[in-house]
Amino acid sequence: MRDDVILLDHGSGGLASAELISQIFLTRYGNPVLAELEDSAILDRPAGRIAFTTDGYVVDPIFFPGGDIGSLAVHGTVNDLAMRGAVPLSLSVSFIFEEGLPVRTIEQIASSIAQATARARVSISAGDTKVVPRGKADKVFITTSGLGVVPDGVELSTKRARPGDRILVSGTIGDHGATILTQRSGLTFSGGLASDTAPLHDLVRSILEGATGAVRAFRDPTRGGVATVLCEIASRSGLEIEVDEASIPIRPEVASACEILGLDPLYLANEGKCIAVVSPDMAKDVEGLMHARPEGQEAAVIGEVRDGRPGRVILRTAAGGLRVLRPLSGMPLPRIC
Amino acid sequence: MRDDVILLDHGSGGLASAELISQIFLTRYGNPVLAELEDSAILDRPAGRIAFTTDGYVVDPIFFPGGDIGSLAVHGTVNDLAMRGAVPLSLSVSFIFEEGLPVRTIEQIASSIAQATARARVSISAGDTKVVPRGKADKVFITTSGLGVVPDGVELSTKRARPGDRILVSGTIGDHGATILTQRSGLTFSGGLASDTAPLHDLVRSILEGATGAVRAFRDPTRGGVATVLCEIASRSGLEIEVDEASIPIRPEVASACEILGLDPLYLANEGKCIAVVSPDMAKDVEGLMHARPEGQEAAVIGEVRDGRPGRVILRTAAGGLRVLRPLSGMPLPRIC
Numbered sequence: 001m002r003d004d005v006i007l008l009d010h011g012s013g014g015l016a017s018a019e020l021i022s023q024i025f026l027t028r029y030g031n032p033v034l035a036e037l038e039d040s041a042i043l044d045r046p047a048g049r050i051a052f053t054t055d056g057y058v059v060d061p062i063f064f065p066g067g068d069i070g071s072l073a074v075h076g077t078v079n080d081l082a083m084r085g086a087v088p089l090s091l092s093v094s095f096i097f098e099e100g101l102p103v104r105t106i107e108q109i110a111s112s113i114a115q116a117t118a119r120a121r122v123s124i125s126a127g128d129t130k131v132v133p134r135g136k137a138d139k140v141f142i143t144t145s146g147l148g149v150v151p152d153g154v155e156l157s158t159k160r161a162r163p164g165d166r167i168l169v170s171g172t173i174g175d176h177g178a179t180i181l182t183q184r185s186g187l188t189f190s191g192g193l194a195s196d197t198a199p200l201h202d203l204v205r206s207i208l209e210g211a212t213g214a215v216r217a218f219r220d221p222t223r224g225g226v227a228t229v230l231c232e233i234a235s236r237s238g239l240e241i242e243v244d245e246a247s248i249p250i251r252p253e254v255a256s257a258c259e260i261l262g263l264d265p266l267y268l269a270n271e272g273k274c275i276a277v278v279s280p281d282m283a284k285d286v287e288g289l290m291h292a293r294p295e296g297q298e299a300a301v302i303g304e305v306r307d308g309r310p311g312r313v314i315l316r317t318a319a320g321g322l323r324v325l326r327p328l329s330g331m332p333l334p335r336i337c
Numbered sequence: 338m339r340d341d342v343i344l345l346d347h348g349s350g351g352l353a354s355a356e357l358i359s360q361i362f363l364t365r366y367g368n369p370v371l372a373e374l375e376d377s378a379i380l381d382r383p384a385g386r387i388a389f390t391t392d393g394y395v396v397d398p399i400f401f402p403g404g405d406i407g408s409l410a411v412h413g414t415v416n417d418l419a420m421r422g423a424v425p426l427s428l429s430v431s432f433i434f435e436e437g438l439p440v441r442t443i444e445q446i447a448s449s450i451a452q453a454t455a456r457a458r459v460s461i462s463a464g465d466t467k468v469v470p471r472g473k474a475d476k477v478f479i480t481t482s483g484l485g486v487v488p489d490g491v492e493l494s495t496k497r498a499r500p501g502d503r504i505l506v507s508g509t510i511g512d513h514g515a516t517i518l519t520q521r522s523g524l525t526f527s528g529g530l531a532s533d534t535a536p537l538h539d540l541v542r543s544i545l546e547g548a549t550g551a552v553r554a555f556r557d558p559t560r561g562g563v564a565t566v567l568c569e570i571a572s573r574s575g576l577e578i579e580v581d582e583a584s585i586p587i588r589p590e591v592a593s594a595c596e597i598l599g600l601d602p603l604y605l606a607n608e609g610k611c612i613a614v615v616s617p618d619m620a621k622d623v624e625g626l627m628h629a630r631p632e633g634q635e636a637a638v639i640g641e642v643r644d645g646r647p648g649r650v651i652l653r654t655a656a657g658g659l660r661v662l663r664p665l666s667g668m669p670l671p672r673i674c
Contacts, residue, residue, distance in 0.1 A: 007669065013560025013606075014665025037569075038494065039420035039556060040390035042487060046383065053377040054429035054482055056467045058474075083376035092391035094480045096433075099671075126482070130393045132672060137395075138473040143431045143480035145391055145463070150379055157375065219376060223350025232374075269350075328351025332344065334436075335469060 006101045011131030020129060024106055028114040033090075033125045041125035043090055043147070051086035051148040053077060058141050060335040062109070064183050066175075066195030069142055070109040072271060072337060074116035075197050076222065077146035082201035083218040083274065085156045085208055086148025091117065092126035096141040099134045109140065120199040122146075154208060158277070160216040161237035166283035167303035168276040170203060170296045171196070172249045173226050177268025178257040180336050185261060192253040198272030203293050207276070210289045214282030219275045222337055224328040227266040229275050230303075230313045231327045240308025243325075245318045249298045266315070267328050269336045277305065343438045348468030357466060361443055365451040370427075370462045378462035380427055380484070388423035388485040390414060395478050397672040399446070401520050403512075403532030406479055407446040409608060409674060411453035412534050413559065414483035419538035420555040420611065422493045422545055423485025428454065429463035433478040436471045446477065457536040459483075491545060495614070497553040498574035503620035504640035505613040507540060507633045508533070509586045510563050514605025515594040517673050522598060529590040535609030540630050544613070547626045551619030556612045559674055561665040564603040566612050567640070567650045568664040577645025580662075582655045586635045603652070604665050606673045614642065 001023055009016040026035055033041045055076050062069040074091065081088045093113060097106070117124055175196040182193055200220065207215060221229040226248070234241045250265055258265050272295060278286045283301055290296030313325040338360055346353040363372055370378045392413050399406040411428065418425045430450060434443070454461055512533040519530055537557065544552060558566040563585070571578045587602055595602050609632060615623045620638055627633030650662040 008671040009667060009669040011560075011671060012665055012669050012673075014565050014604075014668075015663075016666065017560075018664070036494070039417040040388040040423060040483070040485065042421060043387040043389055045386050049382050050380040050387070050484070051377040052380055052427060052429060052463050052484060054431045054463045054480070055465045056431045056433050056480065058433060058467045058469050060473075080376040084379055086377060086379075090389060092389060092482050094391045094393045094482075096393050096395060096478055096480075126389050126391045128392045128480075130395045132395050132475065135472070136397075136475040136672075137478070138469065141433055141474070141478065143391070143393065143433075143465075143482075145429050145431075145480075145482035146377070147387070147389060147484070148377065157373070223348075223354075228351050267351075326352075327355070328349055329353065330346060331351075332346040332349050334345040334348060335473075336349075 001103050004103055006097045006099060006103060006131055008099055008131050008133065011129055017129060024110050025127060028110045029117055029124050031123050043125060046149045048152060049150040051081050051084045051150050053080040054143065054145040055080065056141060056143045057337060058335050059337050061183055062139055064195055065179055065193060067197040068109060068112050069140060070112035071116040072197050073142040073144040074113055074120060075199050075271060077144040078120045078122060078199045078201055079220045081146045081148035082204040083220055084150060085154035086150045088120060088122040088146060088148045088201055090123055090125040090147045092145045093124055094128040094143045096137050097131045098137040098139050099131055101139055156215060156217050158217045158219060158233045158236045161233055161239055161277045161305045163239060163305055163307045164280045165216060165305040166278050166280055166301050167241060167243060168278055168287060169300060169302050170274045170290050171298040172251045173270055173273065174250060174254045174265030174268035176271040177336055178254045181261055182257050193257060196270055196272035198295050200274050203296050206293060207286055207289045211282050211285045214278050214286050216277040221270045221273060221275055223269050225267040225269060226275065227325040228327045230325060233277060234313050235311040238310040239305050240312045241303055241305050242314045242316060243303030244316045247300050247302045249300050338440050341440055343434045343436060343440060343468055345436055345468050345470065348466060354466060361447050362464060365447045366454055366461050368460050380462060383486045385489060386487040388418050388421045388487050390417040391480065391482040393478060393480045394674060395672050396517065396674050398520055399476055401532055402516055402530060404534040405446060405449050406477060407449035408453040409534050410479040410481040411450055411457060412536050412608060414481040415457045415459060415536045415538055416557045418483045418485035419541040420557055421487060422491035423487045425457060425459040425483060425485045425538055427460055427462040427484045429482045430461055431465040431480045433474055434468045435474040435476050436468055438476055493552060493554050495554045495556060495570045495573045498570055498576055498614045498642045500576060500642055500644045501617045502553060502642040503615050503617055503638050504578060504580060505615055505624060506637060506639050507611045507627050508635040509588050510607055510610065511587060511591045511602030511605035513608040514673055515591045518598055519594050530594060533607055533609035535632050537611050540633050543630060544623055544626045548619050548622045551615050551623050553614040558607045558610060558612055560606050562604040562606060564662040565664045567662060570614060571650050572648040575647040576642050577649045578640055578642050579651045579653060580640030581653045584637050584639045586637050
């Protein structure tokens with residue numbers, strides 16, 4: 001690249017845009033489909049139903065312990081596909097850059113995207129790059145969309161929860177949210193805090209193959225955290241959920257950060273964890289399958305679905321009390337992902 | 338909605354986000370797939386190869402004569418699918434809002450998206466909403482992705498251009514770019530200027546069905562304009578293109594705006610036009626099929642592909658001279674789409 005910062009010209013669709021795409025993106029995550037640079041990518045006819053998802057990423061800061069906006073965007077979209085049981089097939093990556101952003105920063109993000117897609121064994125088939133004048137965006141926003149193939153017989157939906165089903169979480173909660181908010185707080189402590197951003201499709205596949213029919217639904221508790229996702233499951237299934245606070249895995253450093261910052265880890269975003277609703281007779285099997293994988297080593301059964309007040313989620317606190325959990329409200333935690 | 342402006346809470350993934358989605362978006366462009374509100378939408382197994390595309394929209398102003406950022410985003414993605422011969426199947430819509438944006442504005446954009454998708458007979462299956470603090474974005478950015486199905490036998494690619502092929506444009510050029518730049522210039526003249534934003538998939542389908550095998554490639558000359566697209570076709574096919582300036586349709590008001598603003602209409606964005614590369618014996622048929630549709634009434638044959646210097650595009654000017662056209666460079670026209 002001739003320039004060391006991004007210019008408006010890089011978003012104008014002409015020579016500078018072409019240079020940015022070929023030198024920064026194609027070198028790092030190019031492939032024959034993306035390199036065609038036509039108006040759409042053409043993919044082979046898929047071997048099943050299609051899962052389709054999109055998410056925007058506006059995280060601040062864009063680099064943080066455990067990841068960056070690039071890996072976060074890839075993992076987030078891979079995980080949204082995985083939560084419906086889909087095998088990720090192809091992603092699109094659309095950037096909005098602020099004029100003046102160092103090209104070096106874009107290279108770092110593109111390298112991180114390349115690593116994350118290689119790790120998740122998914123290719124990028126489509127992309128776009130826009131540049132807005134200085135002060136009209138904040139550094140970089142990324143929107144990823146994803147396509148996956150849902151194997152025949154896989155039917156996952158939060159509506160499928162039944163009384164008696166167990167609620168599992170695949171690992172410790174609050175890591176991503178606590179890390180971002182600590183970074184932004186200006187506090188200097190951060191020892192051991194790191195985002196959990198990671199792809200979950202291999203964990204999901206090992207469960208779907210190893211315990212066929214066991215799982216009713218997966219959800220990844222990103223924005224809104226575990227509490228909000230549990231409320232959504234209870235609401236959509238028309239059932240009640242009780243969770244046991246003492247059984248919810250949480251790292252001591254996340255618990256400390258929450259105490260200092262006055263945050264509830266149940267409402268903090270996770271970026272490499274899932275909640276699974278599992279039929280009761282298979283809950284231990286699924287927990288075992290989670291434990292067998294590095295990303296699920298701290299998985300735990302944390303609660304149960306039951307008849308009761310539709311949509312209600314009750315937390316049995318570590319002190320033995322009961323507390324109703326409601327969806328996140330009035331606690332804006334912006335730019336967490 | 339309880340609030341009349343967008344708040345950070347609307348992007349936090351909790352109750353306020355759910356209210357925004359259900360009251361503003363689902364009421365306007367909801368459908369059973371979108372209303373599931375799961376992590377991914379599940380679509381039936383498609384009946385052919387898949388076309389996949391993405392684009393970010395950062396246009397300024399967000400409302401302009403002939404359209405707005407919402408209709409522009411829908412048409413842009415529909416057209417990127419259509420350019421590969423795909424029948425649009427499903428779109429995703431991801432918003433980034435600036436805190437403080439009036440909810441009324443979002444309602445207008447959502448209504449416009451609903452109208453554009455209904456007109457294009459395509460559904461929205463996935464979406465996302467983020468909110469960033471005041472001053473960290475400019476009102477609203479939209480990223481749309483699209484899925485389409487490519488009928489068997491349809492093989493369109495700019496690499497397929499052959500010597501002798503004719504170059505057609507489906508209508509007048511520069512309308513969108515001239516409209517946006519005039520709006521932004523602070524000039525008060527604008528009589529008759531309007532964006533050409535429109536879906537092109539019906540035009541494409543009527544050509545593919547009415548003149549099977551005639552078209553080598555379609556491209557929509559958005560950012561970079563007709564000149565940049567012609568350079569891309571010449572470059573990828575390894576051939577030379579000559580175009581005849583006098584045959585290129587342009588509205589008098591666009592020509593006037595270009596003169597006043599010092600712009601070349603060949604480099605201005607179009608949002609409802611396509612360039613077609615057509616085998617010579619079928620060029621008149623394709624022109625006739627374009628003329629038969631309202632969006633192609635001013636279609637014209639404007640040039641020819643030939644052996645020559647690979648990648649070169651020559652304009653035969655109205656005055657009879659020759660001018661080499663190069664891809665857009667050094668003329669940043671930001672936030673045009």
